[in-house]
Amino acid sequence: MTYIHTSSIGVHGKLTSSRCMIDGRFLLKITGFGLKCLNEAEIKNERPENDTLSPELLWMAPDPEHLRVYPASRQRSQAGDMYSFAVILYEICTRAEPFTEESWYTSTRDILERIKHGGIKPTRPTLNENEHCTEIVQLAHLCWNELPSDRPTFHTVRKVVKNIRMTRNNGASKNVLDVLLQRMEHYANNLEGMVEERTQAFLEEKKRSEELLYKVLPRSVADQLRMGRSVNPEAFECVTIYFSDIVGFTNIAAGSTPFQVVDLLNDLYTCFDAIIENYDVYKVETIGDAYMVASGLPERNGNEHVRQIALMSLEIVHSVCQFVIRHQPEVPLRARIGLHSGPVCAGVVGRKMPRYCLFGDTVNTASRMESSGEAMKIHISEATMGLLSSASFTIEERGMIEVKGKGRMRTYWLVNELDTQGK
Template sequence: ILEKLRNPPPLFRPVVSPDYAPLECIQLMKQCWKEQPINRLGFDEIFDQFKNINKGKKTNIIDSMLRMLEQYSSNLEELIRERTEELEIEKQKTEKLLTQMLPPSVAEVLKVGGTVEPEHFDKVTLYFSDIVGFTTISANSEPIEVVDLLNDLYTLFDAIIGNHDVYKVETIGDAYMVASGLPVCNDDRHAAEIANMALDILSAVGTFKMRHMPDVPVRIRIGLHTGPCVAGVVGLTMPRYCLFGDTVTTASRMESTGLPYRIHIHQSTAKVLRDLNVGYKIELRGKSEIKGKGVEETYWLVGKEGFNKPLPVPPEVKS
């Protein structure tokens, strides 16, 4: 330190935080270490200035310490308040992310350290969709272009499902899975909610364009099925809310045996929609071979009374 003081430049002086002393004292200190000795204050001048700072009052070291402690306490309270606000904002972000990954009711149980028991639902309606020719699109695209395609498409789907009483279960590659009637039961509205959502998604896909191949249409197949299933949380690291049962398998088969730009529905879903009697337009497809189920009659959902959004024209069904 002595060498640095003896051999400037640069000038070597202490760095004093404003929290350490009153501002007048810090300014007085700086006057005392001026570079030119003639400009520095003498002891009498320092004593006089201290009297001015203290307004003529006699002070001792204890008073100074108490004053500094009060100032430090005040600063600490402000710092704690700021940190608490920041912590609350981060907590809200974490909770929002958690409720996006799991149903809110399930997330609440996990947050308090509880376990989520598997639950059986008598009747739910499931939605599956995927992109027709996705393998070919992927083969002719860069990896980042495939990611952008799926991100754009699923962002569009996510915006649509927010308008319906449904729960997005998961996405696997180009497959998109949604359920209604769980984890919160909604009587027989589950089939209507999924049907309305499927029509909205099909309408939106009709005008969807890929960024890197705007002239190539994105055609999706949609399959719906209604029935019982079991739902529960699986895993500790990145827990997932998963559905199990024959209904899940059949809904997936309805999608895979469907056709582009069409909503393929099982007779169980068709029955619920007809019983609701709110104007769903359903056409008989005929008997279809469903893997693991045999031959069953299936239907097309082609519209609904009062649904005025344009739907893409599907290819003709070959007999």
């Protein structure tokens, strides 16, 4: 009832002992609430015919908006639920239906008329403290108070019942059923904490899984896949692609064990990964010693993509100069970098271990810029140079060169950023 009153349901409205169910674990469950449209339809049919009235009205509060206006209308309130709860407490104590044990009992209609009348001493079931649990009797009297505002809330009742239970259970019980009920009660009290703990663990594991997925695929693409949507290929008018590899990697690998090669690449790409976190770029993939990055996709950023890649490339060159190979500290590491800008098509390829791949001549040209470049230099195409010309970078012309599969092309060297040079 505490949950119902604090939820969007708000009120039960028809609480009686017949709507209190006991499950196989001796836990009480409440039913008969919600379904407002069905309840309203039932209320319309609740009209007294002859002298017959529903016995359920004995649990209805005598408030001005409840029993005293019935059958003209029937309202629901949390204070009315509290009155119904008090009648159920009477049933728990006496093991009898309300009012049936009274000496003046004649009919349901007579009882309801007495309750409606109210007065200085309102009609209530007889519940004496000397015959039943004193605390429960006092609680029932409080809950069926004539004034709705004087009745407690279920949150308050919950605390009172808990204190009563603790006071009366100080001694160890020797009754098997009592021990069973105490254990089931303990289980029920701990269940909420267990559910919350496991829910929190599930949410943390879900968060780790999502973070891992976001490292494999772009966030926007991963979110679509998580929702079960297909990711259609998308065309991008202009992006900038970065390729790099290690000069002399074959010779370094030849003098290293496989484990040392793995450690080398892991150290290097961990360094690169830390750098690209500071820029609006997306790491497409690594194949062996090749490292591929793009900007301008999957989230478009205007022409900012070329500047982001240029700044990232300059920082990577600087980091490679300071990089030390753990098992060959005397061997300098040198990288070759190539950049190109242009249109591409991007999409998710494969269902098992899906990859976000780029396709188009721009990818091939960027790869050629890298392979035809020189160690520790950033080789850029004329298209990339054109986009960078309005930015503050120092660019040197390399001239016309023969590029495999592309013929003769005019290319350039990206030297540094003017702001950095001024500092």
